[in-house]
């Protein structure tokens with residue numbers, strides 16, 4: 161192909177590509193965005209929470225996300241903050257909202273936990289790796305969420321809830337994890353939370 165023709169082809173490609181680029185430019189054009197917009201007040205832009213008490217939703221596996229919504233809506237997972245929003249998500253269509261958050265790029269918490277706590281937590285976290293993965297990356301096929309980069313305060317709080325069997329009580333797939341957590345002192349759970357939060 162001559163240089164002139166190649167140049168023409170490139171110009172054509174750019175022109176053809178332009179409308180696609182501008183279509184994708186607005187966040188409102190992402191499927192599910194309009195249904196997820198109220199979540200941003202607490203869960204941050206694109207589900208990347210910058211609050212220590214609120215979990216990051218970006219990249220959560222859809223099956224896990226849907227279970228969380230069901231559990232909040234039914235009261236199995238007690239949260240005064242989440243219950244009304246879980247009910248709203250069910251009305252809007254949980255599949256679309258779950259797909260939206262699953263497609264967002266996860267940005268870990270910017271808060272760096274104390275290094276000594278991270279080191280103490282590393283050893284205790286060894287017993288979690290069989291399900292949560294060696295890097296805390298989770299296992300979507302088994303509905304195990306990633307822990308890496310979640311805010312430490314959120315992880316710690318959930319560990320205390322699991323330990324007291326207050327989160328999703330009676331859930332069969334969680335009995336093993338709850339049994340592992342039971343003998344671990346609360347201070348060690350805080351260290352484990354710091355460890356997972358520090359992972360990238």
Ligand code: HEC
Pocket residue numbers: 195196198199200201202203213214215216217225228229237238239241242245246248249257305317
């Ligand atoms: C008023 C603040 C607030 C709003 C708005 C909110 N959330 Fe939440 N969300 C929370 C808090 C706090 C938690 C942690 C609750 C707990 O202790 O289990 C949470 C937890 C979750 C979880 C569990 C995540 C995990 O890792 O298990 C999901 C899923 C979720 N929210 C989805 C949503 C969606 C979808 C919306 C929008 C329709 C939304 N939230 C709106 C505060 C909020």
Ligand code: HEC
Pocket residue numbers: 215227284285287288289290291292302303304305306307315318319328333334336337340341352
């Ligand atoms: C036998 C498998 C298994 C083991 C071992 C295990 N977990 Fe889990 N973990 C799960 C599953 C499954 C869930 C999803 C809970 C649900 O369905 O609500 C979970 C959820 C969690 C959550 C909630 C995350 C979120 O986004 O809300 C935390 C925190 C957690 N695990 C920490 C740990 C820690 C720390 C250990 C080790 C001390 C551990 N887990 C060991 C299977 C396991």
